[in-house]
Amino acid sequence: VAAKNGLFIRKKMRWVDAVVKVRSEDLVDEKMSAQLLLPPLPASILAQSLKLAKVVFDVSKSEVCLLLHFHEATGYHLTVPLQEVDPGHVHYDASMHLPDMMCVGTIHSHGALRAYHSNTDFVDERFTDGVHITLGCLHRYPKFTMSAEMAVNGFRFPVDPSWFEGLKTLGDSYYLEDAVLESTEIPTSWLTAIDHRHYENKSNRPRRNRKSSGYAFMQTP
Numbered sequence: 001v002a003a004k005n006g007l008f009i010r011k012k013m014r015w016v017d018a019v020v021k022v023r024s025e026d027l028v029d030e031k032m033s034a035q036l037l038l039p040p041l042p043a044s045i046l047a048q049s050l051k052l053a054k055v056v057f058d059v060s061k062s063e064v065c066l067l068l069h070f071h072e073a074t075g076y077h078l079t080v081p082l083q084e085v086d087p088g089h090v091h092y093d094a095s096m097h098l099p100d101m102m103c104v105g106t107i108h109s110h111g112a113l114r115a116y117h118s119n120t121d122f123v124d125e126r127f128t129d130g131v132h133i134t135l136g137c138l139h140r141y142p143k144f145t146m147s148a149e150m151a152v153n154g155f156r157f158p159v160d161p162s163w164f165e166g167l168k169t170l171g172d173s174y175y176l177e178d179a180v181l182e183s184t185e186i187p188t189s190w191l192t193a194i195d196h197r198h199y200e201n202k203s204n205r206p207r208r209n210r211k212s213s214g215y216a217f218m219q220t221p
């Protein structure tokens with residue numbers, strides 16, 4: 001038992017049921033680690049995310065966020081939660097869950113910026129266990145940059161690019177085969193979930209006086 005006042009062990013035996021402190025001299029060093037147990041991510045999932053990110057980028061240069069779900073029998077599913085987007089932020093409703101499915105992560109885009117996990121992302125993902133994927137450099141589409149990390153209890157671990165099926169490398173960028181992108185469609189319902197309200201169509205530029213908005217927290221898987 002890891003408690004605020006130290007480590008305890010519960011000894012439940014035939015003759016006693018006790019909770020006692022662990023003696024520090026009994027302990028050895030431990031190294032943090034995390035092994036991703038999910039099956040490889042199909043190229044179609046990344047392709048759908050990338051295409052949505054590109055569509056949203058073309059409309060208002062904005063970011064966008066998808067939730068990644070997993071079911072043992074049916075595999076991966078993406079949802080696009082209701083969200084307000086602009087070129088620097090995305091604020092989404094993380095309460096939209098799929099029955100019987102586990103939300104195992106997020107995929108969000110950074111527009112023309114490179115893919116990395118910003119301080120905002122770190123804060124948002126601090127208590128949100130899951131695989132968090134950032135897509136960037138969408139002005140270079142179909143090439144893009146990507147960063148993928150697991151967040152577990154506020155600690156972060158890299159996700160090996162080999163987890164992504166069909167992912168090709170070109171210099172510092174990634175791409176997917178044309179055939180994968182061409183056979184991938186985006187549900188129209190996804191687009192209706194995205195509100196570009198922070199974007200001024202007239203000037204083609206983001207409002208300067210917008211309020212910064214952070215992420216809502218998604219359900220911990």
Ligand SMILES: [Zn+2]
Pocket residue numbers: 108109110116117118121134
């Ligand atoms: Zn971000």
